[in-house]
Amino acid sequence: MLLLRHVLKIGSQSECSQREVGILIDDLLKCQLLHELFMITELSLCSLYSLQVNSFHPLKIRNIHLQYLQLDKDQNGLLSESELICGYGKCKAFQPDHLYDLTPVFVHQLFEESRTFPPNNEIDYKTYIDFTLYMMDDSSISSLRFLWTVLDVQKQGYLSFETVDLFLRDVVEKIFCENRTKHDEGHKGHNDRLRFIQHLRMQVFDAVNPLRQDRITWQDLRRSKLGPLVARLLVDYRAYRSFTERLSF
Secondary structure, three states: OOEEEEEEEEOOOOOOEEEEEEEEHHHHHHOHHHHHHHHHHOHHHHHHOOHHHOOOOHHHHHHHHHHHHHHOOOOOOOEOHHHHHHHOOOOHHHOOOOOOOEOHHHHHHHHHHOOOEOOOOEEOHHHHHHHHHHHHOOOOHHHHHHHHHHHOOOOOOEEEHHHHHHHHHHHHHHHHHHOHHHOOOHHHHHHHHHHHHHHHHHHHHHHHOOOOOOEEEHHHHHHOOOHHHHHHHOOEHHHHHHHHHHHOO
């Protein structure tokens, strides 16, 4: 078994720990991003592929840089949780292809899993690029694994009802805010939210069809054809809309 070794830095700058990880050569050769990199650097292949959709096309790289600049409202060179929540997928540089509406709990957990910098625990451009490449990739195992790392809040190897509800709560709040005139507030509104969370959780578990009915493991999510879509609906309101539209067919 051949490995490419890489030192992974985890946590904030002040509490950063290092862990050596490996990439299987076979996995690397199957990686779509490696293929795209090879296509754009090998001039003899350029005429055979549409480079406009290549992740390494100069215009796409420039666009990611523009996204970062537009998100960095205080212009300190770093991004805070609030800057990512308020602007990611909404700024002009994201249009028209990459539109998102990330939930606060997902962004908070993302920052918990990422290397951040004091004094306000913000992420840098390198972390942003990694995150954006994962978000742009909605089908690979590596992208799904990234989302799993963020979703598995308790680091117990599975998503319980409570963990799924934690992420669905923000999604449901966005649904109710969008349809505020259709729902009563106060005690009845709170109960409506709880019932909707339970209903949506049942849809999530039905879509994944886990081996155990009370938890979703990494293997369950990876095995499911709807795994990538389910993972994204837990963190992105726009993905939830895509999920409900797909179920309606």
